[in-house]
Amino acid sequence: MEFSLGALIWIFFLLMALGPMWQQTKLNQKRYHLTRRFEKRRGSRLITLIHRQESFSFLGIPFSRYINIEDSEQVLRAIRLTPPDMPIDIILHTPGGLVLASEQIARALENHPAKVTAFIPHYAMSGGTMIALAADEIVMDCNAVLGPVDPQIGQFPAASILEAVRLKGPQRVDDNTLILADMSAKAMAQVEDFITYLLSDNLGEEKAREIAVILSNGRWTHDYPISCEFLQQLGLPVSTSLPPEVFAIMDLYPQPPQRRPSVQYIPLPYGEKEEIK
Template sequence: MVSVLTGLGVVGWSGIAAIFVLLAGLTVWQQSRGRSDDDDVMPIPVPLPTPAKPVASTRKAPPAGVAMAGGPGTDGQATMLNDGSGPIDHSHLSPWEAHKLAVERRAEAFAKQRGSVVLKVIHHEFDEYVDGDTAIEAIDIIRTAPADAQIDVILHTPGGIASATQQILHALKNHKGKKTAFVPYRAKSAGTMIALACDEIVMGSSAVLGPIDPQYAWMPAPILAELTQQKSADRISDEMMILSKMAQQAVTEARRFSCDYINDAHKTDGTCDLTNDLINGGRNHDYPILPEEAQKFGCNITTNMPDLVFGICQPPPKDDPVLVVSMFNTQQKEGEAPAPAPAPTKPPVFR
């Protein structure tokens, strides 16, 4: 033991001491960074304008550990909104809180300009979609709005659960006031159905809608439903037989409720041909339907998208990577694959 200690020499011990000093410095830096992040989330004493109408958000927050893409107005500086309401001092907010504040200010300004109740169905991440929580928030804002209030639905979503979507469609259908859907970028699948439930759809010039064929067990239900017609029963497993039967039910239900809830403004011939085509039209579920094609379907669509709506649908900022130093021996041995790099810490996201 003594020989090992003395054998390191001055240079060896100096190197070890430098490593420990570096580790201690990194620890202190990360602790101070954590305190700084905590300070950033303190509310800013800037009064917000009172909206003329209530504004609701149906954005579902994904679990911690999910990073999000960056967007404008989140650099921690004062940002001038294009609604004429003046600058917002973001210097005391975290990037995510600053983004949230900017989006809410834009939504409030849009509601004031339109004299409407704004309902946001906005999803950015892969595990965000129309679900039960989305339905509850949407139903509550619609049922508490004045009976003749104009509802503006801002959509940016990949789709969602059929039963939750049907609840939102039912609430929209029973509302007597005008309903307008705004799709600046995308409203696929269930989002397309929500848009079709409105009297008018306003799309960005490059925005997309999509087919509304149900997906069952991660497979397109119309194709899965035909399995029993393509193969004899003795060549199909019990599990696939059950899935095929359930897919047939899903397609039948989708045809019925999509036809029931589509707004008359999009039924040029008064039939269910449009929704049936969007379910069984032979298109891939991710097929993009641009405004020009949607207009050819007979949908009541315009492309005069207000700039504020583009701002409302901007994604939150990405997180900053954090340096991670391991004190364990990670030296690669001969013949072994290199060890994977540690994943960066992800920030919590806001609702």
């Protein structure tokens, strides 16, 4: 059977299109099996909320990810399908996202009767921190971080908008800035009240309010990394006994491939007695 050059070209492009789809299917199978193994070992429901840039098409175009309404719909459905007496484990790796979606997820986790554990292998910022605070226990890598939950109004921090109005005086700013300041004050009060609600059951109203103010009043920039040591000093239920399976699951959510890797190393634990020849 003979093929023309045009037919061979079409077959080549077909294989180029189907190859990534097959690889994604195999990757999804590995994720499923590792997730089930983790669930059976802990007797829990595992939910992953992992936002990286993955290549979904044969062109390798990355898509930036963040917490959105679709995420909240999926997480809430997973929680509804979980029996009341079954613990929930959630792996968080996210830069944050929509406040509405983050609050929905956090509230649903807070209302789950059984224990909820949040695993943070690298970072969970902004809305990710809000979700982590809804857990009964936060388990982090010793180098992992959470972030402030101060609200952002457009491209500006709410606390900075209020500070600008305070410094200049209401009479010296325009109407748009005054409207933003009004929205900022409401947003900061809402976030503070919500964080207090999440923490009150475990820490009491007064301590919960104190932590809520620290995390939401804008004392840091929005990308400030908050370490597990500082979180422990605040009195939050944080530990660093992160199971190795969490990192194995993270490996199944790779960044898009690049011709020249920005980080490279030999993936072996070097021993003290190892000789290099």
